[in-house]
Structures are given as C-alpha cells and as structure tokens.
Amino acid sequence: MGGLLKFITCGSVDDGKSTLIGHMLYDAKLLYADQERALELESKLGSMGGEIDYSLLLDGLIAEREQGITIDVAYRYFATENRSFIVADTPGHEEYTRNMAVGASFAELAIILVDASQGILIQTKRHARICSLMGIRHFVFAVNKMDLVYYSQKEFEKIEKEINEFARKLDLRDITVIPVSATNGDNVTNRLNNMNWYKGKTLIEYLETVDVDDALMEEGLVLPVQRVCRPDYSFRGFQGQVESGCLCIGDEIEVLPSKQKAKVESLFNTDRNVNKIHEGQAVTIKVDREIDISRGCVIVKDTSLKVSDTFKSTVLWMDDTELMEGKSFLLKLGTKLVPATVLSVDYRIDVNTGEQIVSDKLNKNEIAVCKIGVTEKIVLDEFEKHRSLGHFILIDRITNMTAACGVVNHVMRRTDDLFWQEMDVTRNVRANMKNQTPLTLWFTGLSGAGKSTIANEIEKRLVIAGKHTMCLDGDNVRLGLNKDLGFVEKDRGESIRRIAEVAKLFNDAGLIVITSCISPYELDRDTARKIIGNSNFVEVYVSTPLSQCEKRDVKGLYKKARKGQILNFTGVNSIYEMPSNAEIVVDTTYMGVEETADYVMSKLDEYLSLKY
Known part of the structure; x- marks a missing residue:
C-alpha cells in the first residue's frame, strides 16, 4: 500500500514513544552520517549507561533532554522503499494534553504505546479517547518494554485482552496489537529471536501496508470559503480548499447559509485555468452572476x-481555569469565526470507565458533552458525516488561547418550526404615527460612571422635544424581569440578552429606548447590537475611569466589594471590557450632567434630526 501515511505516537509518560520512533529511524538507515554520530556522542552523556538513547532524535528541546520527557509535538518525515510517512511524536504528561490533541488533529493512524510492566494507564485511555474524538479510525497498540517482562507471551496476552476490552467500550473499529521493545528494537523494524511466539507483522511492516483510505467518504462537494479575491474591478473570485467532492466548469453550486445559487464560470488552481478540481486542491472559483459570498460561507453541490x-x-477542555456553563468564547469552525456560548454541560465522561457523570463544570483535560450556541446561524454537520465542518475549537476571548477542541454530535434545529408572524400594523406605521425614528441608546460603563443620571437627563430632553421614549435601567430591570438572575458571567449575558430583546420590541412599537446597564463584556454588547440591529443601535460609552467611579461610590458598592461582601463586582473582582466601536464616548470626570447631555444630544442629532 503506497501513498503518504500521517500517524501519531501517544500514550502515558515514559511508555517509550520517542524511543520507538527514534529506533525506527535508526534501524531503517534514515539518518545522515552526522546525525548518527551526534546521536552516539550525546547518548554517552545521558542516562542510558552509554547505550544509544534513540529518544534524542525526537526530543529536541533542552527541557525535554534534561527531564527525559516529551513536551512539544515533534514532527518527522521519513520514507522507506514502500511508503512515505509523517509522524507526530506527542507528549504523555497530562499537563501537555493540549499538545497531544494538536498532533492527533492531523493524523490518520495512532500508535498508542502501552508499558508491558504497567498495562493500560489513565493517560493511555485519555489519549485513545482524544484520538477517537479527533476522527482517527486506525489504532496500533504497541505493547512496549517487553524486555522488562522477559518477553513473556502470557504477559502480552493479558495486556492484549485488556486492550480489546477497552477498545470495545470506546468503539474503536480497527485495532492491531504488536509486542515490541523500543530500546532493543524487537518487532520495530526487525524480527529478533526474543519473541518467536509472535507471528504477526513488525511495526514498520504494518505501517507500510495498512490501508487508511477506507475511511468514511464525505458526500458531495464541500468548499469553505477562505477569502474573496478581488484583484481589480473586473474579477471577483472565491478562494478555498476543496474538503470533499469535485467541481467542474458549468456546475451549479449553492452557497450556504444564504442558499443562493449560481453556475461555475471558471476555475483556477494557483494561476492556471482548469476544467475540474478535486478534494484537497486549493481553488479560485468565479461564478456567472453577482451573489453575496464572504469568508465563512460554504460552497456546496x-x-x-x-x-x-x-x-x-x-469537547476536550484544555484551559487551566474551569469551564462553567454560560461562559462565552469565539468558535472557529471551518473558516467561520463567531461568538459562542456554552449553554450547558450535559455530562462529563470518565476517561477510565467511560461512565457519564452529571456535572455543570469541567476541569482541565476532562471530556464532556456540551450544548453550544452561537450568535448567528452557521454551516455545520455531524462530525461522522462531514469532518471538515464537524470539528471546532473554542478560543478564549481575553487571552486568545485555544481553550477547547470538540466535534459536533447533533445539530439542534428547534427554531426551524417557528415562524415570524407578520402584522398589518408594522414598525414603520407606528414610527410614522409618532413622527420619529425608533432607536436604542445603549449606555455602558462602570458602576458610578454616571450612566443612569445621563440617561435620565437625555430622556427628559427627548420628551421635551416631543419624542416618545422608554428608559430601561439595569437595576430596575433586575428588580422585575431579571430578578431570577445573579451576577456570574452566564447570568450577566442572559440579562443583557433579555434587555436587548425588550428594547427591540419597544423599537418595533416606534419608541426611542434608552438603556443604562454596566454590560461589562463586549461579546454581550455585540449580541445586543445584533438583536436590535446595527442601524438602530447607538452605543454610548461613559468612559469615567475606575478611580473616579470608586471615589464617588454613590451606592457604597465599591466599599462592600473591597471588603469581599459583593462578589463578581465589575472593576474590583470582575473585568470590564472597554468598547472598541462605540458611536459616542463621554467622560464625566470633568463634565457635569448638563454639559455631558449637551454633547450626547448634539451627537444624536444625526440619528434623530432633533428640533427642540
């Protein structure tokens, strides 16, 4: 079986992953003379008593060599007469599970090492589950360190039975178990005399012949759009990589999520005109008519x-902090990047037994089934059907680090059976009766910044100008509509969503709405903007600094927060994310109420055509 094989080595700490691959490279004469000499010299300084330490070929970091462990993922390309390979040697330490998951994301086959003297460990099972989660369907369990159990067939069969039982629980479909000694080379590339009872293939023989092309074939053309190419006014092309299927000139394609259709006018592979493109190829597509396509859309057929x-x-949770229900992230799926919220943690999965454990939070390196919601409809599918649009990562909005990776199990479509009921009396009719433009003025800022005071003054001035208004103060709404919510991130997000939905209904009634709420997270404010509509949303950032707000402390809340009597208080023990695109910015440090209101009203004139 020819072709390139991408595989990963994983397992628990000190199971011999780096040594195994290093010995494979050494025995197969795949090293340059200077590499071989350097290996022999460096091994004399190590912990192998002068014997060759094959792990040094893979462990390149100083910290790895000092500790004798793998920390980062090491990629190596090599080839035999029968096949080419790319191997990712990944760390076994639980602390570096994130790195192991990265290596698994590229592989078609996993070699999971098991220490013959210890059997299957928790980290071994975790790695097997992660590999399965990442879509790997072919597994080799290499029972290593057979020399430590005196090449005992009985010990091997005992571990083989344990592996088969675990594989059945995890529903691993294609597994092979091979006894090896990575240090001595038994059954790695050569068949020595220590295990004559084993009649199967050596590891390299198996890798050279295994067929990984029997994986699930994805249905139809799937091409996530990465970029819109516009070199001049006469050409607009859409670029991306074909994840599955093929496409020809003249084919009719559909663009999701808009469901617009067009025909392919021309295809370009790099700078060459082609008549057909296939899976794995990068392409620029030009269609026969102007339709709205942007990054994150998916072209299908x-x-x-x-x-x-x-x-x-x-999901596999990889962050140091706990995952709590209601936490918000950026979700990257295909070429789409969109705000997302973990709506619920249904249960976590015990990596040892596979048991489903009811939980509403998740710790580092734990696996769980979660419900996730995004702020707009996106194109996706179950991982088993379309892998390219069935796996995703969650990115922390503050640190920009990858916090979790996961796969789509089931797409929920509850709103598909609900339909917006159009009324004869429309928003425009109501607005025209009131002779005004419905709008939401969204005041945000720290407690004590002056939001409510300014909002109150603005509403008075609008009423004097003959406008019809409604003011939604954050505290007032919490005493009624939001009385069931607390102040953790999840509840704050829900509070802002509810206020935005109410504001939109008041706008539909033709009213000008003024809201005054801290709304500390930019993602929540962006969600409010999407609900209300960008053209109807004016964000007013009261940028009074924390020191001035705390000096005022009109309600005595800062004092209580500093004493620990109030938890999750913005500015003290909870963050405030400053707006990056506010339409109006005011600072009440040196401006009084009248002066601030004058400034805001002057800015509102372009939205409301005020005459008062």
Missing part, C-alpha cells in the same frame, strides 16, 4: 449540510 445556531458536541 450534491450534499445537504445543516444551518443552525445551536448544537450538541463532545
């Missing part, structure tokens, strides 16, 4: 992908 804003998923 002869397949049915789903469009939704809610789905169930299995």
